[in-house]
Amino acid sequence: MPQASTRGSALVGSTTSSLPSGSAPIGSTRSSLPNGNIVVETIGLSKSYGQIQAVKSLDLRVKQHSIFAFLGPNGAGKSTTIKMLLGLTRPTGGSAKVFGLDVQEQSVDIRSRVGYLAQDPRFYGKMTARQTLEFVAHFFYSGPKSVIDDRIDETLELVGLTDLADRQVGSFSGGERQRLGIAQAQINYPDLLILDEPAASLDPMGRRDVLTIMERLRKHTTILYSTHILSDVQRVSDTVAIMNKGELVAQAPIDELLAGTESVTFTMTLRGDLDAVHSHIGTLPWIRTISREAVPADAGASEAWSVAVSDEPTAERELLRAVLSSDDVVVTNFGRRRHDLEDVFVRLVERGEEQ
């Protein structure tokens, strides 16, 4: 992205010197957005590869300074969407704007303001982390060496690689490589950082580190990242778009998605004449579904049930009483399960498949 060099050098000269370590200047304030605070907007965005409809009429809106998770199973169309936003592949329908600029007409301008981490970033194994960042920085900055060095030190600190700065990248762990990838992607203070499955191949420690860095960066930029790991989404994102088979099945702030679950689930383990109880409570109007699973006999019960209800207060008052109305049934455990993103995801995806 050499087009950014003039802009970048001015930026470095004017902003780096007084920064506290580990932080970065606010890139997004450099240019106002024509459309309020919307960084990415797609309308009916579509992409077909022959018969395969990889992305079907996608309407996305990513707000400035959000951490926007793009969630979906493999093959959902996430990478294809990212490639269209970066101008790396052309849409076959609809339109997309980044910073109000058209992805087909103005992709060079867009790319000069976007940091991108590909799914499986490649590095020269014999270069050190510092050399790797120097190499990238020279595409963006043409200012004095000391200014570039400061920016690199600051970036190394931001991603926790200061102690490894002079080690060859070939010896880095997966997590360290990914952190270097993020460092590289945000070296020019991008207004938007796009990360394609940044934590997918990492162990839990590596994932935690990457998520922590993303949280740190949210103050300075907007982050759009794709993932299929639900727990990461719940931990770090504020907005989520869920894709399945090329289609958007939901897009909302995470809190709203979780609050909007229509059903609450009660769980219990029990033994006795369970078929009779199952038939009885299955007729109650506030019961949505009952799923039954066998449990090992030494658990003191023979089955574990998950009972989804549509009327929580009534269920709280009456469910256990209804189950225990049979003298033959013993309940050994009873509780309520909070819905998490996994429930929402499964429900939305299943609903989409029924239609």
Ligand code: ADP
């Ligand atoms: P995700 O990133 O969510 O895993 P992708 O965007 O990579 O999904 O893929 C979406 C669909 O498009 C898949 O069915 C995939 O096989 C197909 N696809 C992606 N790229 C190509 C391509 N270059 N040629 C043909 N089909 C493709």
